[in-house]
Amino acid sequence: MSEANALDNxxxxxxxxxxxxxxxxxxxxxxxxxxxxxxxxxxNENWQTPSTSADAALGPSLERLRNRSRDLTRNNPFAxxxxxxxxxxxxxxxxxxQVKSRSRSREQRFNQAWENWARNPSLCDYDGxxxxxxxxxxxxxxxxxxxxxxxxxxxxxxxxxxxxLQVLEPDxxxxxxxxxxxxxxGYIRQGIEYNANDERVAYHLHRQHPGDRVTALHKxxxxxxxADEIIAVFRRDRPGQGRGVPWGAAVISRLRDFDDFSDAxxxxxxxxxxxxxxxxxxxxxxxxxxxxxxxxxEPGSIEILPAGKDVRFASPPSVGEFDQFSRAMLxxxxxxxxxxxxxxxxxxxxxxxSAARMGHLEFSRNIDCWQKQILISQMLGPVWGWFKQAAExxxxxxxxxxxxxxxxxxxxxDPQKEVGAIIEAVRGGLMSLSEAIRRSGxxxxxxxxxxxxxxxxxxxxxxxxxxxxxxxTAAGMLQMDSEPQQxxxxxx
Numbered sequence: 001m002s003e004a005n006a007l008d009n010x011x012x013x014x015x016x017x018x019x020x021x022x023x024x025x026x027x028x029x030x031x032x033x034x035x036x037x038x039x040x041x042x043x044n045e046n047w048q049t050p051s052t053s054a055d056a057a058l059g060p061s062l063e064r065l066r067n068r069s070r071d072l073t074r075n076n077p078f079a080x081x082x083x084x085x086x087x088x089x090x091x092x093x094x095x096x097x098q099v100k101s102r103s104r105s106r107e108q109r110f111n112q113a114w115e116n117w118a119r120n121p122s123l124c125d126y127d128g129x130x131x132x133x134x135x136x137x138x139x140x141x142x143x144x145x146x147x148x149x150x151x152x153x154x155x156x157x158x159x160x161x162x163x164x165l166q167v168l169e170p171d172x173x174x175x176x177x178x179x180x181x182x183x184x185x186g187y188i189r190q191g192i193e194y195n196a197n198d199e200r201v202a203y204h205l206h207r208q209h210p211g212d213r214v215t216a217l218h219k220x221x222x223x224x225x226x227a228d229e230i231i232a233v234f235r236r237d238r239p240g241q242g243r244g245v246p247w248g249a250a251v252i253s254r255l256r257d258f259d260d261f262s263d264a265x266x267x268x269x270x271x272x273x274x275x276x277x278x279x280x281x282x283x284x285x286x287x288x289x290x291x292x293x294x295x296x297x298e299p300g301s302i303e304i305l306p307a308g309k310d311v312r313f314a315s316p317p318s319v320g321e322f323d324q325f326s327r328a329m330l331x332x333x334x335x336x337x338x339x340x341x342x343x344x345x346x347x348x349x350x351x352x353x354s355a356a357r358m359g360h361l362e363f364s365r366n367i368d369c370w371q372k373q374i375l376i377s378q379m380l381g382p383v384w385g386w387f388k389q390a391a392e393x394x395x396x397x398x399x400x401x402x403x404x405x406x407x408x409x410x411x412x413x414d415p416q417k418e419v420g421a422i423i424e425a426v427r428g429g430l431m432s433l434s435e436a437i438r439r440s441g442x443x444x445x446x447x448x449x450x451x452x453x454x455x456x457x458x459x460x461x462x463x464x465x466x467x468x469x470x471x472x473t474a475a476g477m478l479q480m481d482s483e484p485q486q487x488x489x490x491x492x
Contacts, residue, residue: 054241066146069246072255073145079255082337082344087141090370092408094133098443101401110401117161126154126166138167139233146170148234148244153386163390171210174222178204192242200227233378251336258329265322338366357413371407409441
């Protein structure tokens with residue numbers, strides 16, 4: 001018991017009113033010091049916030065989140081569009097790789113080997129269907145839609161180059177039955193085995209996809225795969241997180257609600273289009289020859305009612321302003337995926353140049369983070385490590401070779417201004433020429449080699465083009481020789 005509480009108890013014993021006053025003052029002081037977001041009361045009484053780890057919070061919800069995300073991708077156009085936008089902008093045509101080494105011969109040899117392997121689906125893809133850049137798009141799409149993606153190393157000694165990549169959905173991880181402690185002091189959590197130092201040592205994978213009907217009888221058969229043969233790609237949102245979350249998890253409910261709202265609006269429009277006119281003849285007599293009342297309505301129909309009959313309609317309730325509500329919902333959905341409203345909807349009716357540019361710049365920052373922190377760091381870097389190991393298997397020592405990655409280029413909003421700014425940065429020494437080329441999505445070595453070949457061909461043919469800065473200035477004037485030739489003097 002603290003001294004303050006003891007004093008309060010003593011005061012309350014001898015003077016209850018003074019003790020109650022002190023208690024109220026102390027409570028008011030504690031309330032003033034508290035964060036409003038942590039306050040209780042009627043507004044927050046149903047706000048449940050358990051203090052769980054990342055994996056503990058994700059475990060019970062992972063499979064359902066994954067399945068709902070896939071269902072929305074199949075049936076909701078905006079969910080499908082969001083994923084396609086993320087893949088197109090982050091991966092695009094694929095991240096290019098250029099081998100660098102102090103040895104020119106080794107650099108050329110490994111560049112050639114990498115190009116042959118990456119461009120040949122039969123060499124790099126275990127399924128033999130996609131080249132390496134197609135695998136990049138497939139992996140990143142799976143990461144966005146399902147939360148994570150696995151790449152398993154396969155060694156095929158019969159192939160010209162033994163390394164193959166098998167892309168697996170996260171459903172292959174046996175997170176239902178593989179859980180608990182191991183005999184060596186480690187543990188298995190959500191299908192991933194860790195040692196006593198919390199290091200990943202193995203993955204417990206189903207032999208076939210557990211949702212495949214053909215292999216349903218064998219779906220509980222698992223195999224233990226060492227961790228160094230698996231690359232797990234996912235976005236880490238919390239420290240210690242072992243599994244990935246679908247990127248649309250925060251807006252899954254809103255996507256579903258937006259579907260319901262759109263269906264209700266469509267039904268309203270259908271009902272409004274089925275306006276039927278009725279002719280009520282109060283003076284005629286019912287002779288029994290009047291046709292029966294219609295039980296269904298068709299657009300533009302006119303029904304004649306018997307004498308004395310009337311029809312009343314219940315006015316359907318209005319579902320509100322569709323445009324305003326849908327824009328508000330789509331703004332939230334776009335924010336949940338980390339993209340802009342314009343990219344999600346292709347609606348540019350309310351966008352001006354300045355707003356579009358600001359949104360594009362923010363989106364570009366997100367793309368840069370995803371390229372470097374997810375695609376390059378988690379996928380391409382480890383794959384390059386496997387490639388060097390495979391090169392050693394075939395007897396080619398990698399030595400000091402390293403890989404330089406160049407992400408796919410992104411279209412410029414205002415090419416004239418932006419290219420001019422890049423040129424000024426290069427001229428001012430704020431950016432290297434290689435970096436400028438790399439920002440355009442091309443490999444500097446290939447671009448410069450192509451420029452050299454073009455220049456040599458122009459010189460050979462005796463051509464001078466106004467695009468050649470060696471001979472023509474930016475103003476279109478011929479370049480002057482740095483050292484003008486001296487006029488020939490007549491011989492004495």
